[in-house]
Amino acid sequence: MIFICEKHKLLEGISIAQKAITGKSTMQILEGIYINATKSGLTLIGSDMDISIQTTVKADVIENGEIVIDAKIFGEIIRKFPNSNIKIETTEDGLIQITCERSVFNIVYMNANEYPSIPDIDENLKIEVNESILRNMIKGTSFAIAQDETRPILQGILFKVKNKNLNLVSLDGYRLAIRSEFLDTDIDIEVVIPGRTLVEVSKILEDNDKSVYITFTNNHILFNLENTKIISRLLDGKFVNYNSLLPQEHKLLVTINRQELQNGIERASLMAKDGNTNLIKLDVQDDALIITSNSQLGKVREEVAMKLQGDEIQIAFNSRYLLDVLKNMEDDEIVMEMTSGISPCVIKEKDSESSKYLVLPVRLMR
Structure with a gap:
Protein backbone atom coordinates (compact mmCIF):
# COMPACT_ATOMS: atom_id res chain seq x y z
CA MET A 1 0.00 0.00 0.00
CA ILE A 2 1.31 3.43 -0.98
CA PHE A 3 -0.53 6.73 -0.97
CA ILE A 4 0.06 10.47 -0.64
CA CYS A 5 -2.44 12.74 1.10
CA GLU A 6 -2.61 16.34 2.28
CA LYS A 7 -2.25 16.60 6.06
CA HIS A 8 -5.47 18.51 6.73
CA LYS A 9 -7.56 16.08 4.68
CA LEU A 10 -6.08 13.02 6.36
CA LEU A 11 -6.38 14.58 9.83
CA GLU A 12 -10.03 15.45 9.24
CA GLY A 13 -10.76 11.84 8.22
CA ILE A 14 -8.96 10.48 11.27
CA SER A 15 -10.83 12.87 13.59
CA ILE A 16 -14.19 11.74 12.20
CA ALA A 17 -13.46 7.98 12.35
CA GLN A 18 -11.93 8.31 15.82
CA LYS A 19 -15.26 9.46 17.28
CA ALA A 20 -16.45 5.83 17.24
CA ILE A 21 -13.41 4.49 19.09
CA THR A 22 -13.92 4.40 22.86
CA GLY A 23 -10.74 2.64 23.92
CA LYS A 24 -12.89 0.35 26.11
CA SER A 25 -13.18 -2.60 23.75
CA THR A 26 -11.72 -5.99 24.68
CA MET A 27 -10.74 -6.46 21.03
CA GLN A 28 -7.36 -4.85 20.32
CA ILE A 29 -8.21 -4.47 16.63
CA LEU A 30 -10.96 -1.99 17.60
CA GLU A 31 -8.32 0.31 19.09
CA GLY A 32 -7.32 0.97 15.50
CA ILE A 33 -8.56 2.80 12.43
CA TYR A 34 -9.16 0.64 9.36
CA ILE A 35 -7.70 2.23 6.20
CA ASN A 36 -8.48 0.95 2.70
CA ALA A 37 -6.61 2.64 -0.14
CA THR A 38 -8.01 2.30 -3.67
CA LYS A 39 -7.76 4.32 -6.86
CA SER A 40 -10.83 6.32 -5.77
CA GLY A 41 -9.17 7.42 -2.50
CA LEU A 42 -9.09 6.37 1.14
CA THR A 43 -11.83 4.80 3.24
CA LEU A 44 -11.34 5.17 7.01
CA ILE A 45 -13.44 3.26 9.56
CA GLY A 46 -13.60 3.49 13.34
CA SER A 47 -15.85 1.22 15.40
CA ASP A 48 -16.65 -0.11 18.86
CA MET A 49 -19.27 -2.57 17.49
CA ASP A 50 -22.13 -0.43 18.84
CA ILE A 51 -21.32 2.50 16.56
CA SER A 52 -19.24 2.52 13.36
CA ILE A 53 -18.14 5.61 11.43
CA GLN A 54 -16.91 5.35 7.86
CA THR A 55 -15.53 8.37 6.00
CA THR A 56 -13.77 8.90 2.68
CA VAL A 57 -10.71 11.06 2.03
CA LYS A 58 -9.22 12.17 -1.29
CA ALA A 59 -5.67 10.90 -1.81
CA ASP A 60 -3.23 10.00 -4.56
CA VAL A 61 -3.15 6.20 -4.24
CA ILE A 62 -0.11 4.68 -5.94
CA GLU A 63 -0.64 1.12 -4.71
CA ASN A 64 -3.88 -0.34 -3.29
CA GLY A 65 -3.94 -1.94 0.14
CA GLU A 66 -5.59 -2.09 3.53
CA ILE A 67 -4.29 -1.90 7.09
CA VAL A 68 -5.46 -1.22 10.65
CA ILE A 69 -3.34 1.23 12.63
CA ASP A 70 -3.60 2.28 16.28
CA ALA A 71 -5.94 5.29 16.21
CA LYS A 72 -4.38 7.21 19.09
CA ILE A 73 -0.76 7.14 17.98
CA PHE A 74 -1.69 7.59 14.31
CA GLY A 75 -3.78 10.67 15.07
CA GLU A 76 -1.06 12.17 17.27
CA ILE A 77 1.61 11.64 14.63
CA ILE A 78 -0.41 13.22 11.82
CA ARG A 79 -1.48 16.13 14.07
CA LYS A 80 2.15 16.99 14.89
CA PHE A 81 3.29 17.04 11.27
CA PRO A 82 3.75 20.34 9.39
CA ASN A 83 1.05 21.36 6.90
CA SER A 84 2.38 19.40 3.97
CA ASN A 85 1.83 16.22 1.96
CA ILE A 86 2.14 12.94 3.86
CA LYS A 87 3.31 9.71 2.25
CA ILE A 88 2.26 6.41 3.81
CA GLU A 89 3.51 3.01 2.61
CA THR A 90 3.86 -0.52 3.91
CA THR A 91 7.42 -1.86 4.10
CA GLU A 92 8.86 -5.34 3.59
CA ASP A 93 9.61 -5.73 7.31
CA GLY A 94 5.91 -5.53 8.25
CA LEU A 95 5.82 -1.88 9.28
CA ILE A 96 4.03 1.18 7.98
CA GLN A 97 6.28 4.09 7.03
CA ILE A 98 4.86 7.60 7.44
CA THR A 99 6.88 10.40 5.84
CA CYS A 100 6.26 14.15 5.95
CA GLU A 101 9.05 16.47 4.77
CA ARG A 102 12.03 15.48 6.96
CA SER A 103 10.10 13.38 9.47
CA VAL A 104 9.89 9.59 9.09
CA PHE A 105 7.97 7.23 11.38
CA ASN A 106 8.01 3.43 11.13
CA ILE A 107 5.28 1.83 13.23
CA VAL A 108 3.58 -1.54 13.48
CA TYR A 109 0.13 -2.12 12.04
CA MET A 110 -2.57 -4.78 12.43
CA ASN A 111 -4.04 -7.24 9.96
CA ALA A 112 -7.01 -5.67 8.18
CA ASN A 113 -8.60 -9.12 7.64
CA GLU A 114 -9.27 -9.30 11.38
CA TYR A 115 -11.27 -6.06 11.40
CA PRO A 116 -15.01 -6.71 11.94
CA SER A 117 -17.22 -5.87 8.97
CA ILE A 118 -19.76 -3.11 9.53
CA PRO A 119 -23.48 -3.91 9.11
CA ASP A 120 -24.77 -3.81 5.54
CA ILE A 121 -27.88 -1.61 5.38
CA ASP A 122 -30.28 -1.31 2.46
CA GLU A 123 -30.59 2.41 1.76
CA ASN A 124 -33.68 2.29 -0.42
CA LEU A 125 -36.08 3.34 2.33
CA LYS A 126 -34.77 6.56 3.81
CA ILE A 127 -35.77 9.96 5.14
CA GLU A 128 -34.04 13.26 4.40
CA VAL A 129 -33.34 15.86 7.09
CA ASN A 130 -31.58 19.21 6.89
CA GLU A 131 -28.16 18.98 8.60
CA SER A 132 -28.44 22.16 10.67
CA ILE A 133 -32.00 21.33 11.79
CA LEU A 134 -31.00 17.83 12.95
CA ARG A 135 -27.91 19.23 14.65
CA ASN A 136 -30.00 21.73 16.63
CA MET A 137 -32.59 19.09 17.51
CA ILE A 138 -29.92 16.78 18.93
CA LYS A 139 -28.30 19.66 20.85
CA GLY A 140 -31.70 20.61 22.24
CA THR A 141 -32.44 17.13 23.65
CA SER A 142 -29.14 15.34 24.36
CA PHE A 143 -28.54 17.15 27.67
CA ALA A 144 -31.57 15.37 29.19
CA ILE A 145 -30.35 11.83 28.48
CA ALA A 146 -30.29 9.70 31.65
CA GLN A 147 -26.85 8.84 33.02
CA ASP A 148 -28.27 6.07 35.21
CA GLU A 149 -27.49 2.66 33.68
CA THR A 150 -30.35 0.94 35.55
CA ARG A 151 -32.78 2.10 32.83
CA PRO A 152 -30.85 1.67 29.58
CA ILE A 153 -33.77 2.85 27.40
CA LEU A 154 -33.48 6.34 28.97
CA GLN A 155 -29.84 6.51 27.89
CA GLY A 156 -31.21 6.94 24.40
CA ILE A 157 -33.25 9.52 22.50
CA LEU A 158 -36.62 8.65 21.01
CA PHE A 159 -36.58 9.30 17.25
CA LYS A 160 -40.17 9.37 16.07
CA VAL A 161 -41.53 10.26 12.64
CA LYS A 162 -45.31 10.43 12.33
CA ASN A 163 -47.78 12.51 10.33
CA LYS A 164 -44.95 14.42 8.61
CA ASN A 165 -43.46 15.42 11.95
CA LEU A 166 -40.08 14.49 13.40
CA ASN A 167 -39.86 14.38 17.22
CA LEU A 168 -36.72 13.87 19.29
CA VAL A 169 -37.45 13.14 22.96
CA SER A 170 -35.22 12.53 25.98
CA LEU A 171 -35.83 12.34 29.71
CA ASP A 172 -33.85 11.44 32.81
CA GLY A 173 -36.46 11.46 35.58
CA TYR A 174 -35.89 15.14 36.43
CA ARG A 175 -36.55 16.84 33.11
CA LEU A 176 -38.07 16.08 29.74
CA ALA A 177 -36.93 17.56 26.42
CA ILE A 178 -38.96 17.51 23.19
CA ARG A 179 -37.90 19.00 19.85
CA SER A 180 -40.22 18.87 16.83
CA GLU A 181 -39.82 19.77 13.15
CA PHE A 182 -41.89 19.32 10.00
CA LEU A 183 -40.56 16.53 7.80
CA ASP A 184 -41.84 16.01 4.27
CA THR A 185 -42.14 12.22 4.29
CA ASP A 186 -44.88 9.62 4.37
CA ILE A 187 -42.73 7.21 6.38
CA ASP A 188 -43.68 6.55 10.02
CA ILE A 189 -40.93 5.26 12.30
CA GLU A 190 -40.29 5.03 16.05
CA VAL A 191 -36.89 3.92 17.35
CA VAL A 192 -34.64 4.69 20.32
CA ILE A 193 -31.09 5.72 19.39
CA PRO A 194 -28.23 5.58 21.94
CA GLY A 195 -27.54 9.08 23.21
CA ARG A 196 -23.84 8.71 22.56
CA THR A 197 -24.51 7.98 18.89
CA LEU A 198 -26.51 11.16 18.40
CA VAL A 199 -23.96 13.26 20.28
CA GLU A 200 -21.23 12.02 17.91
CA VAL A 201 -23.51 12.56 14.91
CA SER A 202 -24.10 16.17 16.00
CA LYS A 203 -20.32 16.77 16.14
CA ILE A 204 -20.02 15.69 12.50
CA LEU A 205 -23.09 17.55 11.22
CA GLU A 206 -22.45 21.08 10.01
CA ASP A 207 -24.55 24.22 10.21
CA ASN A 208 -25.59 24.27 6.56
CA ASP A 209 -28.51 23.50 4.25
CA LYS A 210 -27.17 20.13 3.06
CA SER A 211 -29.16 16.98 3.73
CA VAL A 212 -28.41 13.92 5.84
CA TYR A 213 -30.14 10.72 4.73
CA ILE A 214 -31.32 8.38 7.48
CA THR A 215 -32.12 4.69 7.00
CA PHE A 216 -33.48 2.21 9.56
CA THR A 217 -33.47 -1.54 10.02
CA ASN A 218 -34.89 -3.53 12.94
CA ASN A 219 -31.58 -3.27 14.78
CA HIS A 220 -29.59 -0.41 13.25
CA ILE A 221 -29.76 3.17 12.03
CA LEU A 222 -27.61 4.71 9.30
CA PHE A 223 -26.84 8.40 8.92
CA ASN A 224 -25.45 9.10 5.46
CA LEU A 225 -23.70 12.43 4.96
CA GLU A 226 -21.78 13.60 1.93
CA ASN A 227 -18.55 11.71 2.67
CA THR A 228 -19.37 9.99 5.94
CA LYS A 229 -21.63 7.17 7.15
CA ILE A 230 -22.50 6.60 10.80
CA ILE A 231 -24.05 3.23 11.64
CA SER A 232 -25.34 2.50 15.13
CA ARG A 233 -27.26 -0.21 16.88
CA LEU A 234 -30.66 0.74 18.24
CA LEU A 235 -31.72 0.30 21.86
CA ASP A 236 -34.12 -2.53 22.67
CA GLY A 237 -37.37 -1.80 24.46
CA LYS A 238 -40.19 0.72 24.38
CA PHE A 239 -39.64 4.36 25.34
CA VAL A 240 -41.61 5.96 28.18
CA ASN A 241 -45.03 7.36 27.27
CA TYR A 242 -43.78 10.92 27.57
CA ASN A 243 -47.10 12.54 26.65
CA SER A 244 -48.59 11.21 29.90
CA LEU A 245 -45.95 13.17 31.83
Whole structure:
Protein backbone atom coordinates (compact mmCIF):
# COMPACT_ATOMS: atom_id res chain seq x y z
CA MET A 1 0.00 0.00 0.00
CA ILE A 2 1.31 3.43 -0.98
CA PHE A 3 -0.53 6.73 -0.97
CA ILE A 4 0.06 10.47 -0.64
CA CYS A 5 -2.44 12.74 1.10
CA GLU A 6 -2.61 16.34 2.28
CA LYS A 7 -2.25 16.60 6.06
CA HIS A 8 -5.47 18.51 6.73
CA LYS A 9 -7.56 16.08 4.68
CA LEU A 10 -6.08 13.02 6.36
CA LEU A 11 -6.38 14.58 9.83
CA GLU A 12 -10.03 15.45 9.24
CA GLY A 13 -10.76 11.84 8.22
CA ILE A 14 -8.96 10.48 11.27
CA SER A 15 -10.83 12.87 13.59
CA ILE A 16 -14.19 11.74 12.20
CA ALA A 17 -13.46 7.98 12.35
CA GLN A 18 -11.93 8.31 15.82
CA LYS A 19 -15.26 9.46 17.28
CA ALA A 20 -16.45 5.83 17.24
CA ILE A 21 -13.41 4.49 19.09
CA THR A 22 -13.92 4.40 22.86
CA GLY A 23 -10.74 2.64 23.92
CA LYS A 24 -12.89 0.35 26.11
CA SER A 25 -13.18 -2.60 23.75
CA THR A 26 -11.72 -5.99 24.68
CA MET A 27 -10.74 -6.46 21.03
CA GLN A 28 -7.36 -4.85 20.32
CA ILE A 29 -8.21 -4.47 16.63
CA LEU A 30 -10.96 -1.99 17.60
CA GLU A 31 -8.32 0.31 19.09
CA GLY A 32 -7.32 0.97 15.50
CA ILE A 33 -8.56 2.80 12.43
CA TYR A 34 -9.16 0.64 9.36
CA ILE A 35 -7.70 2.23 6.20
CA ASN A 36 -8.48 0.95 2.70
CA ALA A 37 -6.61 2.64 -0.14
CA THR A 38 -8.01 2.30 -3.67
CA LYS A 39 -7.76 4.32 -6.86
CA SER A 40 -10.83 6.32 -5.77
CA GLY A 41 -9.17 7.42 -2.50
CA LEU A 42 -9.09 6.37 1.14
CA THR A 43 -11.83 4.80 3.24
CA LEU A 44 -11.34 5.17 7.01
CA ILE A 45 -13.44 3.26 9.56
CA GLY A 46 -13.60 3.49 13.34
CA SER A 47 -15.85 1.22 15.40
CA ASP A 48 -16.65 -0.11 18.86
CA MET A 49 -19.27 -2.57 17.49
CA ASP A 50 -22.13 -0.43 18.84
CA ILE A 51 -21.32 2.50 16.56
CA SER A 52 -19.24 2.52 13.36
CA ILE A 53 -18.14 5.61 11.43
CA GLN A 54 -16.91 5.35 7.86
CA THR A 55 -15.53 8.37 6.00
CA THR A 56 -13.77 8.90 2.68
CA VAL A 57 -10.71 11.06 2.03
CA LYS A 58 -9.22 12.17 -1.29
CA ALA A 59 -5.67 10.90 -1.81
CA ASP A 60 -3.23 10.00 -4.56
CA VAL A 61 -3.15 6.20 -4.24
CA ILE A 62 -0.11 4.68 -5.94
CA GLU A 63 -0.64 1.12 -4.71
CA ASN A 64 -3.88 -0.34 -3.29
CA GLY A 65 -3.94 -1.94 0.14
CA GLU A 66 -5.59 -2.09 3.53
CA ILE A 67 -4.29 -1.90 7.09
CA VAL A 68 -5.46 -1.22 10.65
CA ILE A 69 -3.34 1.23 12.63
CA ASP A 70 -3.60 2.28 16.28
CA ALA A 71 -5.94 5.29 16.21
CA LYS A 72 -4.38 7.21 19.09
CA ILE A 73 -0.76 7.14 17.98
CA PHE A 74 -1.69 7.59 14.31
CA GLY A 75 -3.78 10.67 15.07
CA GLU A 76 -1.06 12.17 17.27
CA ILE A 77 1.61 11.64 14.63
CA ILE A 78 -0.41 13.22 11.82
CA ARG A 79 -1.48 16.13 14.07
CA LYS A 80 2.15 16.99 14.89
CA PHE A 81 3.29 17.04 11.27
CA PRO A 82 3.75 20.34 9.39
CA ASN A 83 1.05 21.36 6.90
CA SER A 84 2.38 19.40 3.97
CA ASN A 85 1.83 16.22 1.96
CA ILE A 86 2.14 12.94 3.86
CA LYS A 87 3.31 9.71 2.25
CA ILE A 88 2.26 6.41 3.81
CA GLU A 89 3.51 3.01 2.61
CA THR A 90 3.86 -0.52 3.91
CA THR A 91 7.42 -1.86 4.10
CA GLU A 92 8.86 -5.34 3.59
CA ASP A 93 9.61 -5.73 7.31
CA GLY A 94 5.91 -5.53 8.25
CA LEU A 95 5.82 -1.88 9.28
CA ILE A 96 4.03 1.18 7.98
CA GLN A 97 6.28 4.09 7.03
CA ILE A 98 4.86 7.60 7.44
CA THR A 99 6.88 10.40 5.84
CA CYS A 100 6.26 14.15 5.95
CA GLU A 101 9.05 16.47 4.77
CA ARG A 102 12.03 15.48 6.96
CA SER A 103 10.10 13.38 9.47
CA VAL A 104 9.89 9.59 9.09
CA PHE A 105 7.97 7.23 11.38
CA ASN A 106 8.01 3.43 11.13
CA ILE A 107 5.28 1.83 13.23
CA VAL A 108 3.58 -1.54 13.48
CA TYR A 109 0.13 -2.12 12.04
CA MET A 110 -2.57 -4.78 12.43
CA ASN A 111 -4.04 -7.24 9.96
CA ALA A 112 -7.01 -5.67 8.18
CA ASN A 113 -8.60 -9.12 7.64
CA GLU A 114 -9.27 -9.30 11.38
CA TYR A 115 -11.27 -6.06 11.40
CA PRO A 116 -15.01 -6.71 11.94
CA SER A 117 -17.22 -5.87 8.97
CA ILE A 118 -19.76 -3.11 9.53
CA PRO A 119 -23.48 -3.91 9.11
CA ASP A 120 -24.77 -3.81 5.54
CA ILE A 121 -27.88 -1.61 5.38
CA ASP A 122 -30.28 -1.31 2.46
CA GLU A 123 -30.59 2.41 1.76
CA ASN A 124 -33.68 2.29 -0.42
CA LEU A 125 -36.08 3.34 2.33
CA LYS A 126 -34.77 6.56 3.81
CA ILE A 127 -35.77 9.96 5.14
CA GLU A 128 -34.04 13.26 4.40
CA VAL A 129 -33.34 15.86 7.09
CA ASN A 130 -31.58 19.21 6.89
CA GLU A 131 -28.16 18.98 8.60
CA SER A 132 -28.44 22.16 10.67
CA ILE A 133 -32.00 21.33 11.79
CA LEU A 134 -31.00 17.83 12.95
CA ARG A 135 -27.91 19.23 14.65
CA ASN A 136 -30.00 21.73 16.63
CA MET A 137 -32.59 19.09 17.51
CA ILE A 138 -29.92 16.78 18.93
CA LYS A 139 -28.30 19.66 20.85
CA GLY A 140 -31.70 20.61 22.24
CA THR A 141 -32.44 17.13 23.65
CA SER A 142 -29.14 15.34 24.36
CA PHE A 143 -28.54 17.15 27.67
CA ALA A 144 -31.57 15.37 29.19
CA ILE A 145 -30.35 11.83 28.48
CA ALA A 146 -30.29 9.70 31.65
CA GLN A 147 -26.85 8.84 33.02
CA ASP A 148 -28.27 6.07 35.21
CA GLU A 149 -27.49 2.66 33.68
CA THR A 150 -30.35 0.94 35.55
CA ARG A 151 -32.78 2.10 32.83
CA PRO A 152 -30.85 1.67 29.58
CA ILE A 153 -33.77 2.85 27.40
CA LEU A 154 -33.48 6.34 28.97
CA GLN A 155 -29.84 6.51 27.89
CA GLY A 156 -31.21 6.94 24.40
CA ILE A 157 -33.25 9.52 22.50
CA LEU A 158 -36.62 8.65 21.01
CA PHE A 159 -36.58 9.30 17.25
CA LYS A 160 -40.17 9.37 16.07
CA VAL A 161 -41.53 10.26 12.64
CA LYS A 162 -45.31 10.43 12.33
CA ASN A 163 -47.78 12.51 10.33
CA LYS A 164 -44.95 14.42 8.61
CA ASN A 165 -43.46 15.42 11.95
CA LEU A 166 -40.08 14.49 13.40
CA ASN A 167 -39.86 14.38 17.22
CA LEU A 168 -36.72 13.87 19.29
CA VAL A 169 -37.45 13.14 22.96
CA SER A 170 -35.22 12.53 25.98
CA LEU A 171 -35.83 12.34 29.71
CA ASP A 172 -33.85 11.44 32.81
CA GLY A 173 -36.46 11.46 35.58
CA TYR A 174 -35.89 15.14 36.43
CA ARG A 175 -36.55 16.84 33.11
CA LEU A 176 -38.07 16.08 29.74
CA ALA A 177 -36.93 17.56 26.42
CA ILE A 178 -38.96 17.51 23.19
CA ARG A 179 -37.90 19.00 19.85
CA SER A 180 -40.22 18.87 16.83
CA GLU A 181 -39.82 19.77 13.15
CA PHE A 182 -41.89 19.32 10.00
CA LEU A 183 -40.56 16.53 7.80
CA ASP A 184 -41.84 16.01 4.27
CA THR A 185 -42.14 12.22 4.29
CA ASP A 186 -44.88 9.62 4.37
CA ILE A 187 -42.73 7.21 6.38
CA ASP A 188 -43.68 6.55 10.02
CA ILE A 189 -40.93 5.26 12.30
CA GLU A 190 -40.29 5.03 16.05
CA VAL A 191 -36.89 3.92 17.35
CA VAL A 192 -34.64 4.69 20.32
CA ILE A 193 -31.09 5.72 19.39
CA PRO A 194 -28.23 5.58 21.94
CA GLY A 195 -27.54 9.08 23.21
CA ARG A 196 -23.84 8.71 22.56
CA THR A 197 -24.51 7.98 18.89
CA LEU A 198 -26.51 11.16 18.40
CA VAL A 199 -23.96 13.26 20.28
CA GLU A 200 -21.23 12.02 17.91
CA VAL A 201 -23.51 12.56 14.91
CA SER A 202 -24.10 16.17 16.00
CA LYS A 203 -20.32 16.77 16.14
CA ILE A 204 -20.02 15.69 12.50
CA LEU A 205 -23.09 17.55 11.22
CA GLU A 206 -22.45 21.08 10.01
CA ASP A 207 -24.55 24.22 10.21
CA ASN A 208 -25.59 24.27 6.56
CA ASP A 209 -28.51 23.50 4.25
CA LYS A 210 -27.17 20.13 3.06
CA SER A 211 -29.16 16.98 3.73
CA VAL A 212 -28.41 13.92 5.84
CA TYR A 213 -30.14 10.72 4.73
CA ILE A 214 -31.32 8.38 7.48
CA THR A 215 -32.12 4.69 7.00
CA PHE A 216 -33.48 2.21 9.56
CA THR A 217 -33.47 -1.54 10.02
CA ASN A 218 -34.89 -3.53 12.94
CA ASN A 219 -31.58 -3.27 14.78
CA HIS A 220 -29.59 -0.41 13.25
CA ILE A 221 -29.76 3.17 12.03
CA LEU A 222 -27.61 4.71 9.30
CA PHE A 223 -26.84 8.40 8.92
CA ASN A 224 -25.45 9.10 5.46
CA LEU A 225 -23.70 12.43 4.96
CA GLU A 226 -21.78 13.60 1.93
CA ASN A 227 -18.55 11.71 2.67
CA THR A 228 -19.37 9.99 5.94
CA LYS A 229 -21.63 7.17 7.15
CA ILE A 230 -22.50 6.60 10.80
CA ILE A 231 -24.05 3.23 11.64
CA SER A 232 -25.34 2.50 15.13
CA ARG A 233 -27.26 -0.21 16.88
CA LEU A 234 -30.66 0.74 18.24
CA LEU A 235 -31.72 0.30 21.86
CA ASP A 236 -34.12 -2.53 22.67
CA GLY A 237 -37.37 -1.80 24.46
CA LYS A 238 -40.19 0.72 24.38
CA PHE A 239 -39.64 4.36 25.34
CA VAL A 240 -41.61 5.96 28.18
CA ASN A 241 -45.03 7.36 27.27
CA TYR A 242 -43.78 10.92 27.57
CA ASN A 243 -47.10 12.54 26.65
CA SER A 244 -48.59 11.21 29.90
CA LEU A 245 -45.95 13.17 31.83
CA LEU A 246 -46.99 16.53 30.38
CA PRO A 247 -49.60 18.41 32.46
CA GLN A 248 -52.88 18.89 30.59
CA GLU A 249 -53.58 22.25 32.24
CA HIS A 250 -51.89 24.99 34.23
CA LYS A 251 -52.95 27.69 36.66
CA LEU A 252 -50.41 30.36 35.86
CA LEU A 253 -48.32 31.42 32.89
CA VAL A 254 -45.14 33.51 33.01
CA THR A 255 -43.86 35.30 29.91
CA ILE A 256 -40.23 36.33 30.32
CA ASN A 257 -37.07 37.24 28.41
CA ARG A 258 -35.00 34.07 28.12
CA GLN A 259 -31.56 35.69 28.29
CA GLU A 260 -32.44 37.90 31.28
CA LEU A 261 -33.79 34.86 33.14
CA GLN A 262 -30.72 32.82 32.23
CA ASN A 263 -28.36 35.58 33.41
CA GLY A 264 -30.24 35.93 36.71
CA ILE A 265 -30.19 32.17 37.38
CA GLU A 266 -26.50 31.93 36.49
CA ARG A 267 -25.64 34.64 39.01
CA ALA A 268 -27.92 33.17 41.68
CA SER A 269 -26.47 29.70 41.17
CA LEU A 270 -23.06 31.01 42.30
CA MET A 271 -24.49 30.93 45.82
CA ALA A 272 -26.20 27.57 45.23
CA LYS A 273 -23.08 25.47 44.79
CA ASP A 274 -22.94 24.46 48.45
CA GLY A 275 -23.90 20.78 48.20
CA ASN A 276 -25.19 18.99 45.12
CA THR A 277 -28.73 20.38 44.86
CA ASN A 278 -27.85 23.72 43.19
CA LEU A 279 -31.04 24.97 44.83
CA ILE A 280 -32.58 28.28 43.78
CA LYS A 281 -36.01 29.62 44.72
CA LEU A 282 -38.34 31.46 42.37
CA ASP A 283 -40.91 33.84 43.82
CA VAL A 284 -43.37 34.58 41.02
CA GLN A 285 -44.94 37.94 41.84
CA ASP A 286 -47.30 40.20 39.90
CA ASP A 287 -44.75 41.83 37.61
CA ALA A 288 -41.38 40.40 38.65
CA LEU A 289 -39.69 37.07 39.14
CA ILE A 290 -37.54 37.08 42.29
CA ILE A 291 -34.67 34.56 42.26
CA THR A 292 -32.98 33.81 45.58
CA SER A 293 -30.41 31.40 46.90
CA ASN A 294 -29.01 30.92 50.40
CA SER A 295 -26.09 28.76 51.45
CA GLN A 296 -23.08 28.78 53.75
CA LEU A 297 -21.36 30.87 51.09
CA GLY A 298 -23.89 33.69 51.44
CA LYS A 299 -27.13 34.77 49.83
CA VAL A 300 -28.29 36.45 46.62
CA ARG A 301 -31.43 38.11 45.29
CA GLU A 302 -32.10 38.66 41.59
CA GLU A 303 -35.14 40.35 40.04
CA VAL A 304 -36.29 39.80 36.44
CA ALA A 305 -39.22 41.62 34.81
CA MET A 306 -42.01 39.41 33.47
CA LYS A 307 -45.71 39.18 32.67
CA LEU A 308 -47.91 36.96 34.84
CA GLN A 309 -51.25 35.43 34.02
CA GLY A 310 -52.64 33.74 37.12
CA ASP A 311 -51.83 33.63 40.83
CA GLU A 312 -48.48 34.26 42.48
CA ILE A 313 -46.39 31.21 43.43
CA GLN A 314 -43.18 30.13 45.14
CA ILE A 315 -41.24 27.23 43.62
CA ALA A 316 -37.68 25.88 43.80
CA PHE A 317 -35.47 24.16 41.23
CA ASN A 318 -32.06 22.66 40.66
CA SER A 319 -30.54 25.63 38.81
CA ARG A 320 -28.54 23.38 36.49
CA TYR A 321 -31.68 21.77 35.13
CA LEU A 322 -33.22 25.15 34.30
CA LEU A 323 -29.99 26.46 32.75
CA ASP A 324 -29.66 23.39 30.52
CA VAL A 325 -33.09 24.16 29.13
CA LEU A 326 -32.60 27.91 28.69
CA LYS A 327 -29.23 27.50 26.95
CA ASN A 328 -30.79 25.21 24.37
CA MET A 329 -33.76 27.42 23.49
CA GLU A 330 -33.58 29.95 20.68
CA ASP A 331 -36.44 32.45 21.02
CA ASP A 332 -35.93 35.66 23.00
CA GLU A 333 -39.29 35.29 24.76
CA ILE A 334 -40.32 32.11 26.56
CA VAL A 335 -43.34 31.04 28.59
CA MET A 336 -43.35 29.00 31.79
CA GLU A 337 -46.52 27.10 32.72
CA MET A 338 -46.98 26.13 36.38
CA THR A 339 -49.74 24.92 38.69
CA SER A 340 -48.18 24.68 42.17
CA GLY A 341 -44.86 24.66 44.00
CA ILE A 342 -44.67 20.87 43.72
CA SER A 343 -45.97 20.40 40.16
CA PRO A 344 -43.82 20.20 37.02
CA CYS A 345 -42.96 23.38 35.16
CA VAL A 346 -43.41 23.34 31.37
CA ILE A 347 -41.18 25.74 29.40
CA LYS A 348 -41.90 26.67 25.77
CA GLU A 349 -40.80 29.25 23.26
CA LYS A 350 -43.43 31.99 22.97
CA ASP A 351 -43.67 32.06 19.17
CA SER A 352 -42.66 28.54 18.23
CA GLU A 353 -43.97 25.02 18.73
CA SER A 354 -40.62 23.41 17.92
CA SER A 355 -39.46 22.92 21.51
CA LYS A 356 -41.08 21.94 24.79
CA TYR A 357 -39.37 21.19 28.11
CA LEU A 358 -40.56 19.91 31.48
CA VAL A 359 -38.56 20.39 34.69
CA LEU A 360 -39.51 18.93 38.08
CA PRO A 361 -39.26 21.31 41.05
CA VAL A 362 -37.44 20.61 44.28
CA ARG A 363 -39.82 20.13 47.21
CA LEU A 364 -39.05 22.72 49.88
CA MET A 365 -38.98 21.77 53.56
CA ARG A 366 -41.54 23.82 55.46
